[in-house]
Amino acid sequence: MNLFRLDASILPTTSTSAEIADTVEAEWAAAHPGATVTRRHLGTDPLPADAWALAATGGFAPEQDRTEAQREALGLATELAGELERADAVVLAVPLYNYGVSQHFKTWADLVIAAAGPTASLLKDTPTVLVTTLGGGYGPGTPREGWDHSTPYMERILRDAWQADLTVIKRELTLAGTNPAMAALRDLADEQHLRALTAARTAGRALAG
Numbered sequence: 001m002n003l004f005r006l007d008a009s010i011l012p013t014t015s016t017s018a019e020i021a022d023t024v025e026a027e028w029a030a031a032h033p034g035a036t037v038t039r040r041h042l043g044t045d046p047l048p049a050d051a052w053a054l055a056a057t058g059g060f061a062p063e064q065d066r067t068e069a070q071r072e073a074l075g076l077a078t079e080l081a082g083e084l085e086r087a088d089a090v091v092l093a094v095p096l097y098n099y100g101v102s103q104h105f106k107t108w109a110d111l112v113i114a115a116a117g118p119t120a121s122l123l124k125d126t127p128t129v130l131v132t133t134l135g136g137g138y139g140p141g142t143p144r145e146g147w148d149h150s151t152p153y154m155e156r157i158l159r160d161a162w163q164a165d166l167t168v169i170k171r172e173l174t175l176a177g178t179n180p181a182m183a184a185l186r187d188l189a190d191e192q193h194l195r196a197l198t199a200a201r202t203a204g205r206a207l208a209g
């Protein structure tokens with residue numbers, strides 16, 4: 001058994017998304033002692049910013065005409081797609097940044113698609129848990145409802161494009177504990193935290209099969 005774990009936090013030592021994903025992973029690992037966990041941390045080991053354009057343009061060129069940089073980028077893209085193809089289960093931990101998808105996640109997804117093509121069902125029926133954490137609140141009726149442009153994109157790619165059997169765990173208001181302007185939201189934030197941890201235990205057990 002092989003679990004693929006992806007992280008994208010740029011603050012790994014205090015990562016709230018990693019905490020939830022760790023809980024999912026621990027449940028999976030308890031059910032599969034000694035099994036393999038393949039890790040990729042996009043926050044601590046970012047993918048090169050120009051890799052996607054090189055892989056995409058390299059893919060358009062006949063093999064003998066590719067530059068060395070294009071070959072390398074295509075090799076990286078193939079490696080990333082392979083990590084997904086070989087996974088029996090997947091856990092991803094990706095925060096919201098600047099109301100949009102983490103650039104690291106976008107580069108990763110673009111590279112995977114450069115290698116596998118836009119319609120490849122790389123995760124068909126693979127149990128997959130997406131953990132996402134957001135500093136603010138974006139629920140129905142809140143002033144910034146609709147400003148989270150990250151979660152819908154990631155769901156589209158994972159569930160619809162790659163056909164993962166997807167569970168999403170979303171924890172909002174993670175900045176309430178440290179941002180004085182959000183002090184009134186702290187109880188709500190604590191509830192969200194506990195709910196996310198409970199959801200993570202349930203999802204981890206389901207992921208383990």
Ligand SMILES: Cc1cc2nc3c(=O)[nH]c(=O)nc-3n(C[C@H](O)[C@H](O)[C@H](O)COP(=O)(O)O)c2cc1C
Pocket residue numbers: 009010011012014015016017018095096097098099100133134135136137174175
């Ligand atoms: C550079 C940066 C940009 C951020 N942008 C947003 C944002 O647009 N909206 C939001 O709600 N939270 C934003 N946040 C807060 C993060 O989403 C939040 O702290 C999240 O819990 C981080 O996850 P992590 O602890 O796993 O890194 C931002 C944080 C950082 C560091």
